[in-house]
Amino acid sequence: MSTTTVQGTKWWAGGKSPFNATYGKVMMWYFLMSDAFTFGAFLISYGTIRFSVNFWPDPNQVFNAFPGFGHQDLPLSFVSLMTFILIFSSVTMVLAVHQGRHMNRKGVEKYMILTILGGIAFLSCQAWEWTHLITGEHKVLVNGALETWGTTVSKNPWGPAVPHEQLSALGLAASEHVTTPGPVAFGGYFFGITGFHGFHVFTGVLVNTIMLIKTRLGHFDQRGHYEMIEKAGLYWHFVDLVWVFVFLCFYLI
Amino acid sequence: MSNHSATSEITFEHAPAENTSRIWKVFWLLSFLTAAELLLGYGHARHWYGGNEGLILFVKGVICILTAFKAYYIVSVFMHLGDEVRNLIMTIVTPLLLFVWFIIAFLWDGDSWKTLRNTDAHSRPNIENIKHHAPASAMPGEKP
Structure with missing residues (x-):
């Protein structure tokens, strides 16, 4: 195939797909485009609310824990692990597609298994992070009384810190870290958007598992092509693409 | 082919x-x-x-x-x-490409809300940079 023959083609003359792609693949692209608008709407809504308030929690304070490291301050560390897990599972997915193009069933199986494991690893990380946020205990000064809060959709313990003078007025040591309630929208946006993304990862793992089973049963060899792997791959890469933006909006900036 | x-x-x-x-x-x-x-x-x-x-x-x-x-x-x-x-x-x-417009328009809107709140719809000087430690007014025995 040379580029010149593609350019000389009368794509809109009828009798062929003007997109040089199968119906299924074109529709997968349109689904992903609509899904991009859904995620985009969520993230832009989050940005709008964040721009509309005077104070927003510092992600480096909220997301600074790593399993097994107790209360050490390790900003960005756990989310880096999650990001690299997802990038790597994206690579194994594109390698599975590559093996499929070469009609190599064993290769497809191997890389699909690795991709599924990557997806499960990511979901496990997310489960840990959610649990850590929800069950974490933080001292919050609410209407003059101390309360212990976790991060939920209705409670945000990550407001501005209470100054030392006020701590001693309350009979607390100056070293104590006490905050005031932060903007309540924080938890809703974080759990809503990462949850919606995690649901996509979960669906992607399911789709990839079905594709692995179909590969093992030899369905694609019978069909003569591995295009289903390519379509599942498009969805999986989209999930990785969304994470790139979730990572940017919630953890980096 | x-x-x-x-x-x-x-x-x-x-x-x-x-x-x-x-x-x-x-x-x-x-x-x-x-x-x-x-x-x-x-x-x-x-x-x-x-x-x-x-x-x-x-x-x-x-x-x-x-x-x-x-x-x-x-x-x-x-x-x-x-x-x-x-x-x-x-x-x-x-x-x-619609996202270009969405992002600019909505973030602009968010910023506008902030200004409206901080100035009580432009009826007083902007209070954004006044340090606000929320509980100060709600502390028992303190004047609001």
Whole structure:
């Protein structure tokens, strides 16, 4: 195939797909485009609310824990692990597609298994992070009384810190870290958007598992092509693409 | 032409890539861009930029641009959109341009709400930069 023959083609003359792609693949692209608008709407809504308030929690304070490291301050560390897990599972997915193009069933199986494991690893990380946020205990000064809060959709313990003078007025040591309630929208946006993304990862793992089973049963060899792997791959890469933006909006900036 | 053409809808079959070198090249590129983002973000977490608001905003802008490059490589190479014909690329990319307007308009709106709240709809001086430690007024025995 040379580029010149593609350019000389009368794509809109009828009798062929003007997109040089199968119906299924074109529709997968349109689904992903609509899904991009859904995620985009969520993230832009989050940005709008964040721009509309005077104070927003510092992600480096909220997301600074790593399993097994107790209360050490390790900003960005756990989310880096999650990001690299997802990038790597994206690579194994594109390698599975590559093996499929070469009609190599064993290769497809191997890389699909690795991709599924990557997806499960990511979901496990997310489960840990959610649990850590929800069950974490933080001292919050609410209407003059101390309360212990976790991060939920209705409670945000990550407001501005209470100054030392006020701590001693309350009979607390100056070293104590006490905050005031932060903007309540924080938890809703974080759990809503990462949850919606995690649901996509979960669906992607399911789709990839079905594709692995179909590969093992030899369905694609019978069909003569591995295009289903390519379509599942498009969805999986989209999930990785969304994470790139979730990572940017919630953890980096 | 490849012998496993999916359907007659395909006019030109893309020849499958000979090896996986391009995939690994993009993997290292994505890893490098992510590492650069993390380094810049880590600098923010460790207060390398001091209290310089302009510098922090610049660093965040650089991180956004690096993210845009990551998105481009994922879509173009991993999703193979770059290998598709121009008609398909345009039908996907053109609608997404709406995001340019969405982002500018909505963030502008959010900022406008903030100003309206801080100035009580422009009826008093802006209170944004007054340190507000919420409980101060609600402390028992203190005047609001």
